[in-house]
């Protein structure tokens with residue numbers, strides 16, 4: 001009874017609000033405050049340090065796009081690493097790709113995993129896939145220890161740069177991702193909103209251009225419950241077999257990716273894949289020029 005407003009210094013002067021039916025969980029992990037509430041119109045909602053991470057109603061837009069934009073851009077992905085992603089949604093999407101043999105995930109906060117399994121079973125279903133190896137720890141350290149050229153794809157499903165995920169937006173981390181990728185390997189990272197964080201995106205693009213010698217792209221999706229109603233992703237490839245992110249070579253067919261536990265794709269398709277890279281002029285200037 002009442003409203004939850006997402007007030008943050010990361011988006012000054014604005015706040016998205018959701019009507020609250022009932023608070024289901026409140027806790028404090030070693031890293032952040034964790035809360036789950038039942039909203040009136042978006043299903044259950046996961047909140048970390050006052051920032052909305054996902055809602056049952058629109059999480060598909062984020063999890064499907066951050067996962068299928070990279071994995072549908074390379075033929076035959078086999079080994080995938082997820083940094084963050086403790087709610088399990090990205091794992092659910094990665095496991096739709098039958099060519100994949102190994103899915104490593106490194107999430108720093110065990111409470112996020114446990115809370116997702118308890119309150120968001122349709123999201124945490126991703127942990128049930130036998131190819132998944134869960135590591136609880138710091139993604140920066142995990143990548144430092146990863147042997148060179150191990151992965152076909154790395155997906156960085158992080159929270160925002162203020163908090164535990166801060167290092168995942170810095171150059172040394174991107175360098176360790178590039179090292180862990182095979183030639184022509186791809187990375188997809190949570191890359192904020194062009195309406196709110198054009199300067200952060202500018203810095204990320206500049207860093208990625210220095211580090212990923214294949215291609216560097218910014219794509220976006222709409223997520224009604226994220227501030228500004230959208231979120232973007234950096235899609236980059238390392239030097240090697242060229243990757244054309246804008247035309248999926250490995251289309252995921254809606255029904256063959258369907259399984260009882262995962263349910264069908266709700267958002268991603270090949271047309272929206274291509275459209276995701278179309279940018280408004282003010283963003284194009286920054287992304288294409290850096």
Ligand SMILES: NCCCN[C@H]1CC[C@H](NCCCN)CC1
Pocket residue numbers: 051052053054062063085087089090157158159160190192193196226227230231
């Ligand atoms: N697997 C779902 C996790 C989602 N990660 C992030 C959670 C915080 C959110 N803030 C949006 C900030 C405005 N761009 C971005 C995605």
